[in-house]
Amino acid sequence: xxxxxxxxxxxxxxxxxxxxxxxxxxxxxxxxxxxxxxxxxxxxxxxxxxxxxxxxxxxxxxxxxxxxxxxxxxxxxxxxxxxxxxxxxxxxxxxxxxxxxxxxxxxxxxxxx
Amino acid sequence: xxxxxxxxxxxxxxxxxxxxxxxxxxxxxxxxxxxxxxxxxxxxxxxxxxxxxxxxxxxxxxxxxxxxxxxxxxxxxxxxxxxxxxxxxxxxxxxxxxxxxxxxxxxxxxxx
Numbered sequence: 001x002x003x004x005x006x007x008x009x010x011x012x013x014x015x016x017x018x019x020x021x022x023x024x025x026x027x028x029x030x031x032x033x034x035x036x037x038x039x040x041x042x043x044x045x046x047x048x049x050x051x052x053x054x055x056x057x058x059x060x061x062x063x064x065x066x067x068x069x070x071x072x073x074x075x076x077x078x079x080x081x082x083x084x085x086x087x088x089x090x091x092x093x094x095x096x097x098x099x100x101x102x103x104x105x106x107x108x109x110x111x112x113x
Numbered sequence: 114x115x116x117x118x119x120x121x122x123x124x125x126x127x128x129x130x131x132x133x134x135x136x137x138x139x140x141x142x143x144x145x146x147x148x149x150x151x152x153x154x155x156x157x158x159x160x161x162x163x164x165x166x167x168x169x170x171x172x173x174x175x176x177x178x179x180x181x182x183x184x185x186x187x188x189x190x191x192x193x194x195x196x197x198x199x200x201x202x203x204x205x206x207x208x209x210x211x212x213x214x215x216x217x218x219x220x221x222x223x224x225x
Contacts, residue, residue: 034213091156
C-alpha cells in the first residue's frame with residue numbers, strides 16, 4: 001500500500017510562478033519528511049527536509065509547509081525557474097523502521113521560459 | 114570524491130538471463146540500499162544493508178538477490194530476468210545515524 005500519496009503527477013508552471021506539490025501520509029509515527037529533486041539522467045538528491053516540531057521550513061526559494069493534524073506536507077517553489085524543471089519526490093520515515101524512506105510517486109515539474 | 118558509483122548505466126537482457134548491477138561507495142557509509150524507479154510508482158525499496166554481512170528485504174524483493182561482503186560494495190543480482198524487471202535501478206547509501214541518502218546516477222535495465 002502507498003503510505004505517502006503525492007500529487008499532482010505532473011505540473012506545468014510559467015517562469016516566475018509558484019509551484020506547489022502536495023503529499024499526504026498515513027503513518028503517525030513518521031518523524032522526518034524530506035523532499036528529493038531528480039534531474040533527467042541523474043539520481044535523486046536531497047533538496048530540503050522538515051521535522052514535525054515546526055510547521056514551515058524555508059531555504060531560498062523552496063519552502064516546506066507541514067500540517068501535522070491533517071497529516072499533509074507540501075513543497076512550494078517561489079519564483080519558479082526553468083532550471084527547476086525536474087522530478088520531485090516527497091518521502092517520510094520513522095525511527096522504528098531503520099529509518100527506511102517511503103517515497104511518494106513523484107511529480108514531474110516543467111517550468112516554461 | 115566519487116560518492117556512489119553504479120555500473121553499468123544501461124543494459125539490455127533477454128528473459129531468463131542473469132546479471133549483476135554493481136554499486137560502490139567511498140563515503141564509509143554503513144547503510145546501502147537498492148531502489149527501482151517506475152513511472153507513477155516512485156522509488157520502491159528492493160533490498161538494503163546496515164553493514165557488511167547484513168542484508169534485509171525491502172518492499173519489492175522478489176527476483177533479486179544481494180550480498181554485502183565489504184562496506185564499500187553492494188551488488189544487486191537478477192537470477193532469471195523477467196520483463197517486469199525493466200526499470201531504472203538506483204543504489205543509495207547513508208551513514209547509519211543520519212537520514213540523508215546519497216544516490217548513484219542509476220542503471221537503466223531493459224528485459225526483452
